[in-house]
Amino acid sequence: MALTPKPLTPPPGLAVRAAITLRRSLLRAAEAVVPARVAILERVIAGCEANMLGELGRLRVADLLEQEPLSADEIAERTGSNPDAMARTMRALVYAGVFSRRADGKFGNNRVSRALLDEDASSRAFAIYFASKSNQHAWADFAETLRTGKNAFERVHGTSVWDWFDAHPEERETFACAMMSITIAEAAGIASTYPFGEAQKVCDVGGGRGTLLSEILLHHPKVRGVLVDAPGVLASAKHLLDARGVRDRVELVPGSFFDSVPSGADIYVLKTVLHDWDDERSRKILSIVRSAMKPGARLVNVDFIVEADCDHYGVTIDMHMMVVCGEGRERSRRDFERLLQATGFRMQRTLSTSTGMGIIEAVAV
Numbered sequence: 001m002a003l004t005p006k007p008l009t010p011p012p013g014l015a016v017r018a019a020i021t022l023r024r025s026l027l028r029a030a031e032a033v034v035p036a037r038v039a040i041l042e043r044v045i046a047g048c049e050a051n052m053l054g055e056l057g058r059l060r061v062a063d064l065l066e067q068e069p070l071s072a073d074e075i076a077e078r079t080g081s082n083p084d085a086m087a088r089t090m091r092a093l094v095y096a097g098v099f100s101r102r103a104d105g106k107f108g109n110n111r112v113s114r115a116l117l118d119e120d121a122s123s124r125a126f127a128i129y130f131a132s133k134s135n136q137h138a139w140a141d142f143a144e145t146l147r148t149g150k151n152a153f154e155r156v157h158g159t160s161v162w163d164w165f166d167a168h169p170e171e172r173e174t175f176a177c178a179m180m181s182i183t184i185a186e187a188a189g190i191a192s193t194y195p196f197g198e199a200q201k202v203c204d205v206g207g208g209r210g211t212l213l214s215e216i217l218l219h220h221p222k223v224r225g226v227l228v229d230a231p232g233v234l235a236s237a238k239h240l241l242d243a244r245g246v247r248d249r250v251e252l253v254p255g256s257f258f259d260s261v262p263s264g265a266d267i268y269v270l271k272t273v274l275h276d277w278d279d280e281r282s283r284k285i286l287s288i289v290r291s292a293m294k295p296g297a298r299l300v301n302v303d304f305i306v307e308a309d310c311d312h313y314g315v316t317i318d319m320h321m322m323v324v325c326g327e328g329r330e331r332s333r334r335d336f337e338r339l340l341q342a343t344g345f346r347m348q349r350t351l352s353t354s355t356g357m358g359i360i361e362a363v364a365v
């Protein structure tokens with residue numbers, strides 16, 4: 001999906017929810033017809049797929065195949081890979097439903113592999129991020145996280161994932177692109193569901209490259225924006241804001257939300273920020289944001305809302321937050337209410353995006 005100065009069309013909520021439910025039912029039905037040990041085996045070896053997708057994403061194999069179908073030897077030659085290893089990797093990914101194999105033995109893209117094409121919001125970055133050594137090394141220490149509840153990334157690398165990104169700008173860029181590929185799927189739904197047009201100024205705190213903020217501004221032409229994030233992230237936000245034609249409506253404020261955020265906005269947005277942090281640091285972020293707000297100003301927090309019986313992939317994202325981020329977690333509605341009450345907010349209402357994320361509106365009291 002190339003980013004242009006046009007607002008995106010939100011996905012049809014009912015159809016998306018129906019598709020997600022149908023897919024879940026079909027997957028469960030498919031599992032019911034194989035022995036349980038096969039179901040487990042397939043779950044376990046699926047971990048290999050993340051590594052294969054990450055590396056083929058890095059080598060831009062989907063982009064090569066979009067130009068013309070290629071044999072495994074040709075893909076290997078163009079990517080500097082071992083021909084036998086490439087043939088086996090392609091075969092395994094065709095089995096997994098990514099890429100297709102033609103009658104002449106050449107490989108091509110299919111609907112799924114096209115999501116890896118190198119466009120602005122490609123899933124390629126997400127695959128590369130997840131397969132990266134720093135992430136995989138953290139996950140390899142899961143046993144200790146399960147024993148202690150402490151995040152593995154810091155234990156393994158001696159630094160938080162955010163400080164790691166500061167010291168490894170290439171990985172920071174990949175992560176920012178990965179976030180973009182997720183946020184772009186939600187942005188139009190959030191921008192059109194919540195009445196941002198009632199504000200004059202919207203401040204997106206930890207807003208990454210401005211994927212959501214640019215969408216809000218395109219849906220609500222009179223609104224101005226403020227984007228707060230680490231300096232390195234904001235440097236690459238400029239390109240996105242230019243591409244979306246809203247650069248002149250956005251003030252970029254580099255800094256840490258643990259220190260301060262700019263005052264004067266009517267609506268403050270936190271999208272998948274609190275889920276990166278434990279309760280103590282989430283309270284700190286909320287308190288800093290609250291101190292920038294006038295009474296009556298609104299906070300719009302977008303996160304998965306995960307209840308005990310949650311039947312949504314947010315529960316798996318929750319695991320990633322626990323292992324890699326600062327003891328982060330996905331939260332229930334009640335968890336959010338407690339955090340908000342403790343930091344000077346009143347939770348007003350909860351809305352839902354088409355893909356099942358929660359939009360929590362709170363007012364500064």
Ligand SMILES: C[S@@+](CC[C@H](N)C(=O)[O-])C[C@H]1O[C@@H](n2cnc3c(N)ncnc32)[C@H](O)[C@@H]1O
Nearest residue numbers: 162179183206207208229230255256257271272
């Ligand atoms: C999970 S990403 C969410 C990005 C964006 N809100 C979105 O949904 O696409 C978390 C963001 O918080 C930013 N971040 C982390 N620590 C920060 C800090 N101390 N101050 C400001 N931003 C920070 C990261 O750079 C990243 O862009």
